[in-house]
Structures are given as C-alpha cells and as structure tokens.
Amino acid sequence: QVQLVESGGGVVQPGRSLRLSCSASGFVFSDFGMHWVRQAPGKGLEAVAFISYDGSRIYYGHSVKGRFTVSRDNSKKTLYLHVNGLRPEDTATYYCTKDLRGYNDHWGQGTLVIVSS
C-alpha cells in the first residue's frame, strides 16, 4: 500500500531554514508527481508546491514562491521541501501527497513546523 512519511519539522526561529523530507513506498515513485500541502493550526488547506515525476515541471503557491524549493531524488524515493526565510505565518503541518491526474490521492501524516522566537 502507498506510504508517505514526512520528517524534518520542528521549532525554528524566524528567518531560519529547514529541509523537510518525505519518504515514499508502495508505488513506483518515479512515475508520479508529488505535492506539498500545508495546514496552519485550526485552519484550512493550502497548496505549497508541486513537482512532476521527472522534476521538469514545478509550481509554487504564491505565499511561498521565492522562499521554498521543492525537489526530489527518484533513486531514493524521496521528496524534499527546502524552506528558507521562515515566517511565523509558515507555522503549519506540512503534508506530502501523491499526485494522480492533478489531485492528491494519498497523504502522509504530516510534519509540524513551528516558527517562533
């Protein structure tokens, strides 16, 4: 079965950086695009980034463009999100999701990022 396991979250000071990872199993990782979606505490869902199966197409949400970078290593079946210049409003659970025809058909459990001094 599809499994997505995020890691790398934690408490970080404003302006600092983090690298989130998502380890995938149960499907042919290199055949599918992947997304990052975040959810601030008690709030709704926000699309953060998308990367195509081969990394040739990448999209970002407007609020993170220029600060976040999505990448993938198909040999390691791992998705990454490099988050720079963190702001308090970036505090959220970050979910890794598998793409199917544009939507998110499988979700990980998420990793919590708290931006606080």
Added chain:
Amino acid sequence: DIVLTQSPDSLAVSLGERATINCKSSQSVLYNPNNKNYLVWYQQKPGQPPKLLIYWASSRESGVPDRFSGSGSRTDFTLTISSLQAEDVAVYYCQQYYTNPSTFGGGTKVEIK
C-alpha cells in the same frame, strides 16, 4: 487564482439524515476537451490527514461508502451524505485542480445534531 467558496461553514445533522455541502468556484473548472470537472472532495477527521472521497466532481474513490456522492458542473458543486453516520463527523474540503497552483475551499464542519 481560482477561489472556492464553501457553504455553510458548519452544519449539524441528525443521524440518518442528509447532509449537503456546497462549493462555488470563481471560474469554471470544466475542461471542455474531455468534459471533466477538475474538482475533488476530501474528508478530514480530527488529528488525521485529509482523505480523498470524490474526484472529477462525481467519481467516488475506491472504498468510499456509497452514501457519499458528488454533483455539479462548471462553477457549482455539491457533496451529499445521504444518511449521516457517526463516523462521518469531520471537516470536508473541495479542491480545484484545473489551474496551478490548485486551491482549496475553506472547509465545512459536519457535526451530529
């Protein structure tokens, strides 16, 4: 960006009764070449990630009970729970994937009356 507006924000329904959630899009999400609406519905229970319920606006994901159904086209969509069960208490979100970045509705919280 396409804005999705869900209504109501919350609703309380008696067990066994119908629950109806609406999602209105600021522009059409119908792709004419394949006549598909690029809209999905998710269910999120407390402490869990979202779970896919409906894709292409009306296609039920494998394993989803048939009391869940999706309808609508272009800009107006509905998720219906025909007979509410206790395990259906959750927040429901619509999402459009017609454009990048995709966008989500604000969510509708469903509770038992």
